[in-house]
Amino acid sequence: MGRVNEVMQRALASSVPLIPELGTHLMVAGGKRLRPMLTLAASHMCGAPLEDAAQLAACVEFIHAATLLHDDVIDESLLRRGRPTANAVWGNKASVLVGDFLFARAFELMVAQGSLEVLALLSATSVRLSEGEVLQLSMTGDLSVTRQGCVDIMSAKTAPLFEAATGVAGILAGVDTVQKQGLLTYGRALGVCFQIIDDILDYQGGDASFGKAVGGDLLERKVTLPVVLAYEKGSTSEQQFWRDVYDAGADQKEHLPKVLSLLSKYNAFDEAHRIAKGYGQEALGALSVFQDSPAKAALEETVHFSLLRQN
Amino acid sequence: MGRVNEVMQRALASSVPLIPELGTHLMVAGGKRLRPMLTLAASHMCGAPLEDAAQLAACVEFIHAATLLHDDVIDESLLRRGRPTANAVWGNKASVLVGDFLFARAFELMVAQGSLEVLALLSATSVRLSEGEVLQLSMTGDLSVTRQGCVDIMSAKTAPLFEAATGVAGILAGVDTVQKQGLLTYGRALGVCFQIIDDILDYQGGDASFGKAVGGDLLERKVTLPVVLAYEKGSTSEQQFWRDVYDAGADQKEHLPKVLSLLSKYNAFDEAHRIAKGYGQEALGALSVFQDSPAKAALEETVHFSLLRQN
Known part of the structure; x- marks a missing residue:
């Protein structure tokens, strides 16, 4: 990860000072660095060249950072990971543009690495991420979504980049189709x-x-999964409450206590966690085509961590 | 250009209806389609394969369209080319995200075309475009800029994509270094x-x-070139007026009549036009390494058109 951080730091360089300034703010805030770690662990597991893996791990994190910058503008968020968001400090304009810069720079790094197959995967991934975000935007406040539809929408903006993060490792290592599929x-x-x-x-x-x-x-x-689960099981009057709450004109904040009590009443969190666990099992199963190794154990551990994490 | 439009239309397809809807709004509004025409004319001149040229012309226009969407969000513009902007119709969120989609799709199309040299040129171009936009943003209201600095800043967001639009033709045709440089x-x-x-x-x-x-x-x-030229020549009190006008707290609209009269008093438009003509001459001169042909004549005509255009 030290090498990944070096690559990112160097790729933030620009003759326009605001770019490294805002970029560093974002990188220092840091977060979990989960996606680049997935690329590195999967690369270790498959025996991919580690310098290439570090380059592509940085690309994956840059694409992620670009979507965060644009998300925070879209959601008008003021806090992320306990720190002021870039849009809160430098304004929406700078956040949109530096997001564009990070995205473009990620492609520049990929081109330097030189694999058309990686470029194909990550450009298709970027298309899917933006489609997922637009889909989520068009479904704002829509309670008619099924639980599967809800999982699909909420994951459309997240799952493709996780998939690509591990998928690039298989391309770098030149593993067979079965293992490539396992990584995806x-x-x-x-x-x-x-x-x-x-x-x-x-x-x-x-x-x-x-x-x-x-x-x-x-x-x-x-409208996220816990809400869909509680809405499904709600009485007629509770369903009416949910529809009122998600109305564009409503003051959502005011209704938070009742929302929390309904989510709890119908065990929506436990039920959602059970569904998440099913996907976790699927992830673990997909690793069965790889031999045991410390890197594979790290990927397995990541699944358990994801299910247990409290933030 | 019919083929380019077909490529663009197909590339706008998405399972998320808002994407083709907003994209078509943008494409119907149309504009001059200058950049893809440059790619086609330069490809004709160099004997590049025209199907590949049409694909890359569409990529160039998609990158341009993505920057327009983000620009209009940043500038809070309500009108473009006489029609309501996408952000005015669908809101800023959709504009940011569909811009991201177009940008990602452009890279997907480039990957399908398959030239790493083209990908290198267009990813570096995208980095420079976003740097140019951030640079312009950081220089907002700054009258200390020199006339050359001003030309550099204002062109940083425009020239790289023109350069790439003709540059890709040279790559596709496999012309020699001298002609590649001429196109750039x-x-x-x-x-x-x-x-x-x-x-x-x-x-x-x-x-x-x-x-x-x-x-x-x-x-x-x-702060654009005509203003810098009038500011340079202004009296002490006129320079103070300019600084007051560009102050963040000023009501710029109210001062428009006096701004226009000062620009006229110092022949700022004629002087700026003279400078533009110099760049036009440079562009024409760069074509001297190509034999005469109808396509070359079209590229020459584009320079004259750019200088004479009224909108």
Whole structure:
């Protein structure tokens, strides 16, 4: 990871000072660095060249960072990981543009690495990420979504980059089709699992532990899995309450206590966690085509970590 | 160009309806389609395979469209080419995300075409475009810029994509280094020329002819070449006026009449036009390494058109 950080630091260089300034703010805030670690662990497991893996891990993290910058503009978020967001400090304009810079720079790094197969995977991934975000945007406040539809939408913005993060390792190592598929399945299933836990924690974490306000998804009228599960089981009057809450004109914040009590009444968090665990199992199963190794154990550990994490 | 439109139309397809909807709005609004035409004309001139040229012309236009979407969000523009902007119709969120989609799709199309040299040129170009935009943003309201600095800043967001639009043709055709350089120089000089004329027309066009309000750059506190030229020659009190006008707290609109009269008093438009003409000459000169042909004549004509255009 030290090498990945070096690559990212160097790739943030620009004659325009605001770019490294804003980029460093984002990188220092850091977060879990989960995606580049997945690329490195999967590369270790498959025996891919590690310098190439570090380059591509940095690309994956840059694409992730670009989507975070644009997300925070879109959601008008003021806090991320307990620190002020870039848009809160430098404004929306700078966040949109530096997001564009990071995205373009990621492609420049990929081209330097030189694999058209990697470029194909990561450009297709970027298309899917933006489609996932637009899909989520068009479904704002829509309670008619099924639980499977909800999982699909919420994961569309997350799972593709997890899938690509492990998928590139298989390309670098030149593994066979079965193992390539195993890496993609592992990443996708882990991504869905991760996103469901995120959606649970959005209602459980506090400012201190999660670095953002409780119920952020509610305020943005994002209908996530716990809500769909409670809505499904709700009485007629409770369903009417949910529809009122997600109305564009409603004051969502005011309704947070009742929202939390309904989620709890119908065990929506436990049920969502059970669904996440199913995806976690799928991720673990996908690794069965690889021999045991410390790197494989690290990928397995990541699944358990994702299910147990509290922030 | 019919083929380019087909490629673009197909590439806008998505399972998320908002994407083709917003994309088509943008494409129907159309504009000059100058960049893809440059790619096609340069490809004709060099004997590049035309199907590949059409694919890459579409990529160039998609990158351009993505930057327009993000620009309009950043500038909070309500009109472009006489029609409501996408952000005015669908909101800023959709515009940011569909911009991201177009950018990612452009890279997907390039990967399908398969030239790493093209990918290198267009990814480096995308980095430079975003740097140019951030640079312009950091120089908002700054009257200390020199005339050369001003040309550099204003062109940083425009010239690289013109340069790449003609540059890719040379790569596709496999021309020698001298001709490759000629294509890049032509594109870059034409891009600077085009941007200067844009900056002049911003103060001269009206709602009807230019599709946006007169003095838009003034309202956004963008210091463009005509203003720098008038500021340079202004008296002490006029320079103070300019500094007051570009102050963040000032009501720029109110000062538009005096701004226009000062620009006229110091022949700022004629002088800027003379500078643009110099870049036009440079562009024409760069074509001297190519034999005469109808395609070359079209590229020459584009320079004259850029200098004479009224919108």
